[in-house]
Amino acid sequence: MNKHPTISRSTLHESTRHDSGPKHVSGSAEYIDDMIEPAGTMHAYLALSTKPHAEIVAIDYAAVKAAPGVIGVLTAEDIPGENDVSPSHKHDEPIFAAGKVHFWGQPLFAVIAETRDQARRAAHLAKVEYKDLPFALDVRAAQAAGGQLVTEPLKLERGDVAAGFEKSPRRVKGSVTIGGQDHFYLEGQIAMAVPGEDEDVTVFSSTQHPSEVQLMVAHVLNIQQHAVTVNVRRMGGGFGGKETQGNLFAAVAAVAAKKWNRACKIRPDRDGDMTATGKRHDFVVDYDVGYDETGKIRAVNAVYGARAGFSSDLSGPVTDRALFHADNAYWYPAVRVRSEPLYTNTVSNTAFRGFGGPQGMMAAERWIEDIAYDLGCDPLDIRKANFYGTDSENVTPYHQVVEDNIVHRVVDELEQSSDYQARRKAILEYNAGSAILKKGIALTPVKFGISFTATWYNQAGALVHVYKDGSIHLSHGGTEMGQGLYIKVAQVLADAFCVGLDAIKIMATSTGKVPNTSATAASSGSDLNGMAAWDAARQIKARLVTHAAKLYQCDEAAVEFVPGGIQAGEQFVEFAELIASAYLNRVQLSAAGFYQTPKIHWDRATGRGHPFYYFAYGASVSEVTIDTLTGEYVVDRVDILHDVGRSLNPAIDIGQVEGGFVQGMGWLTTEELVWDDKGQLRTKAPSTYKIPVASDVPPIFNVRLAEWSVNKEPTIGRSKAVGEPPFMLAMSVVEALSMAVASVADYKIAPRLDTPVTPERVLMGCERLKREARG
Numbered sequence: 001m002n003k004h005p006t007i008s009r010s011t012l013h014e015s016t017r018h019d020s021g022p023k024h025v026s027g028s029a030e031y032i033d034d035m036i037e038p039a040g041t042m043h044a045y046l047a048l049s050t051k052p053h054a055e056i057v058a059i060d061y062a063a064v065k066a067a068p069g070v071i072g073v074l075t076a077e078d079i080p081g082e083n084d085v086s087p088s089h090k091h092d093e094p095i096f097a098a099g100k101v102h103f104w105g106q107p108l109f110a111v112i113a114e115t116r117d118q119a120r121r122a123a124h125l126a127k128v129e130y131k132d133l134p135f136a137l138d139v140r141a142a143q144a145a146g147g148q149l150v151t152e153p154l155k156l157e158r159g160d161v162a163a164g165f166e167k168s169p170r171r172v173k174g175s176v177t178i179g180g181q182d183h184f185y186l187e188g189q190i191a192m193a194v195p196g197e198d199e200d201v202t203v204f205s206s207t208q209h210p211s212e213v214q215l216m217v218a219h220v221l222n223i224q225q226h227a228v229t230v231n232v233r234r235m236g237g238g239f240g241g242k243e244t245q246g247n248l249f250a251a252v253a254a255v256a257a258k259k260w261n262r263a264c265k266i267r268p269d270r271d272g273d274m275t276a277t278g279k280r281h282d283f284v285v286d287y288d289v290g291y292d293e294t295g296k297i298r299a300v301n302a303v304y305g306a307r308a309g310f311s312s313d314l315s316g317p318v319t320d321r322a323l324f325h326a327d328n329a330y331w332y333p334a335v336r337v338r339s340e341p342l343y344t345n346t347v348s349n350t351a352f353r354g355f356g357g358p359q360g361m362m363a364a365e366r367w368i369e370d371i372a373y374d375l376g377c378d379p380l381d382i383r384k385a386n387f388y389g390t391d392s393e394n395v396t397p398y399h400q401v402v403e404d405n406i407v408h409r410v411v412d413e414l415e416q417s418s419d420y421q422a423r424r425k426a427i428l429e430y431n432a433g434s435a436i437l438k439k440g441i442a443l444t445p446v447k448f449g450i451s452f453t454a455t456w457y458n459q460a461g462a463l464v465h466v467y468k469d470g471s472i473h474l475s476h477g478g479t480e481m482g483q484g485l486y487i488k489v490a491q492v493l494a495d496a497f498c499v500g501l502d503a504i505k506i507m508a509t510s511t512g513k514v515p516n517t518s519a520t521a522a523s524s525g526s527d528l529n530g531m532a533a534w535d536a537a538r539q540i541k542a543r544l545v546t547h548a549a550k551l552y553q554c555d556e557a558a559v560e561f562v563p564g565g566i567q568a569g570e571q572f573v574e575f576a577e578l579i580a581s582a583y584l585n586r587v588q589l590s591a592a593g594f595y596q597t598p599k600i601h602w603d604r605a606t607g608r609g610h611p612f613y614y615f616a617y618g619a620s621v622s623e624v625t626i627d628t629l630t631g632e633y634v635v636d637r638v639d640i641l642h643d644v645g646r647s648l649n650p651a652i653d654i655g656q657v658e659g660g661f662v663q664g665m666g667w668l669t670t671e672e673l674v675w676d677d678k679g680q681l682r683t684k685a686p687s688t689y690k691i692p693v694a695s696d697v698p699p700i701f702n703v704r705l706a707e708w709s710v711n712k713e714p715t716i717g718r719s720k721a722v723g724e725p726p727f728m729l730a731m732s733v734v735e736a737l738s739m740a741v742a743s744v745a746d747y748k749i750a751p752r753l754d755t756p757v758t759p760e761r762v763l764m765g766c767e768r769l770k771r772e773a774r775g
């Protein structure tokens with residue numbers, strides 16, 4: 001009997017560094033703009049509208065065409081297929097404005113030139129004549145103008161809402177404004193298209209959704225999908241901003257490449273990117289909530305108005321998901337919530353980490369706070385009083401039963417480990433004795449539904465090749481944007497074959513390898529692609545088992561994959577040797593894997609179903625100090641306990657929790673989008689749009705995974721999705737600021753801070769509360 005060779009044990013569930021980590025930090029990770037350009041590559045630059053809503057009377061391109069280096073101008077007329085990249089297939093998103101512009105910054109045409117600089121300079125030389133039309137920029141203006149919607153709204157209803165209000169001894173009504181957010185991915189939008197023979201074109205796109213870019217490019221070129229190959233090695237961040245927003249850039253590059261039969265690259269400047277691409281939806285939620293003296297909610301009625309922008313894009317599913325999280329972790333005996341995805345003359349808003357969920361939850365946390373301040377108690381007590389039960393009081397507004405509720409344990413453990421109660425007491429004492437500086441502390445929970453609510457997206461494919469030397473090629477439909485999907489799926493495959501990670505080559509994502517993929521989104525990348533890769537391995541392994549049983553003359557049941565190879569009865573065979581013999585015996589060493597999420601269904605028309613496979617949970621405690629004279633503040637300490645089921649890779653997951661929290665904190669505190677009264681976005685560069693930097697990370701930042709948690713569903717390794725849920729942990733920062741502000745009026749008045757809670761809002765909040773307290 002051969003001895004097992006020494007081989008690294010399985011890395012599944014182990015902290016394993018990001019496959020590109022050393023390349024990220026040394027600068028050798030290749031992004032599209034780093035790629036060697038094919039000889040003769042042209043460069044495209046977009047000309048953007050300078051009106052929020054207008055008819056285009058005429059465009060004079062003479063100066064553009066005469067500018068140095070200009071090869072040509074690309075307009076709507078140059079598009080062989082349809083001038084549209086609407087991901088919802090509502091035909092409402094032209095590549096180039098046709099006849100009308102709907103927002104300031106809408107692409108009018110593209111200049112194609114020998115260099116990027118030449119294209120950029122020439123793009124400003126067109127003379128555009130507009131005829132102004134009336135415009136509405138935000139939720140309230142859109143509602144006042146009649147409330148035109150970009151897509152069908154959703155209503156969720158459960159229980160007898162009228163009776164719930166009748167039975168409610170107390171009631172609170174109000175409105176909360178929740179701001180938007182720019183993705184501020186470090187690598188901006190970019191695409192490079194290389195023309196091939198016949199109708200072929202290869203597109204390198206910074207996209208979370210290669211299959212959709214493929215479809216869009218085919219559509220605008222009026223060719224079949226098989227002629228288009230889209231490749232994505234990695235993105236320098238996506239955060240939802242590359243789920244659909246890459247379509248236009250890829251389409252422009254591809255049309256130019258085919259028109260002139262030369263490669264074409266397009267990369268907007270940061271301010272062009274921020275002006276012309278969609279962001280997180282800001283919302284105004286009007287609410288009416290009935291409750292009793294113990295703080296238990298009896299009825300909720302709310303309307304979620306969202307600034308959708310000029311086209312539908314993903315506003316339907318985003319506003320749906322807002323409603324799906326109108327409950328956060330709370331049970332409403334009676335509830336009616338409605339969405340309004342409003343047409344506005346602003347850029348079309350899109351997916352952003354949490355996908356409407358964060359906005360939905362922020363509203364829930366607002367009325368929890370209102371109730372707490374009305375009853376004069378710690379908001380944490382109101383939160384606990386309303387948590388979903390485990391066996392009863394567990395039906396969501398969309399009629400799905402919460403079967404995996406662990407919010408009580410997560411919150412209890414965090415309350416203990418963060419020493420919440422003692423710290424809150426100390427803070428109340430501190431505030432009583434501190435005239436100018438005030439502190440606040442808050443604990444907020446998160447419950448986030450995992451699965452695409454568009455049920456058919458919950459599928460994935462993988463393609464695995466084992467070469468004759470035992471090395472393995474791994475392709476799957478997921479894209480890498482920094483979140484660590486590639487390493488997780490490689491870990492799954494290494495674990496399945498019992499080989500080391502170095503045996504596995506992680507291939508760039510390509511539509512030529514795995515077809516008809518879903519966007520890497522909804523936090524489902526590792527759930528879906530991990531399972532698909534596992535399924536491919538399963539098929540190859542089954543063939544190897546049959547082969548080994550024959551070769552080594554034992555029962556198939558006696559063949560087992562062990563570290564470094566297989567055990568076939570008494571015989572140990574190294575993996576490479578096994579593969580070599582399998583090849584000679586004509587065993588197929590390649591397989592396509594597939595996965596579809598079980599259990600889920602959803603009927604949008606009735607607002608009923610089981611849209612989520614499971615829920616991910618978490619909780620955070622934030623402590624802040626504010627200066628009541630200036631509104632300035634610091635986040636002093638943050639404690640987090642987050643549920644990722646059985647982690648596939650704790651180091652990656654903790655990185656996702658930390659990054660998600662800090663990005664959420666940016667959204668809720670310093671990142672403010674400001675449009676002027678002419679409709680122009682004024683915060684379109686880091687000088688005016690403040691994202692968190694390293695020094696904004698809380699000095700005390702205790703992040704733990706709920707190590708005891710195991711997914712009740714048979715997900716890959718019993719893990720849970722991690723990408724989005726931690727984003728919403730940042731809500732505790734808002735509520736801690738809220739407590740600090742409330743202290744100026746002895747916690748008797750609800751502070752009702754809208755987000756982002758900028759220092760200005762903190763200051764104005766303090767001033768308002770002081771004024772109201774004086775009477």
Ligand code: MTE
Pocket residue numbers: 237238239240352353354481482483485520521522523524525526656659722723724
């Ligand atoms: N983490 C990094 N570093 N960069 C990103 O762009 N996107 C987030 C999250 N974490 C993102 C990220 C979003 S919006 C989603 S939906 C998930 O990652 C997508 O990846 P996953 O499904 O593999 O978790």
Ligand code: HPA
Pocket residue numbers: 243314317321351355451452453454457519521522523
């Ligand atoms: N989440 C993220 N992206 C999506 C979804 C979703 O639920 N649906 C469609 N795209």
Ligand code: MOS
Pocket residue numbers: 208238239240241243351352353354355520521522523724
């Ligand atoms: Mo994430 S917003 O689902 O890309």
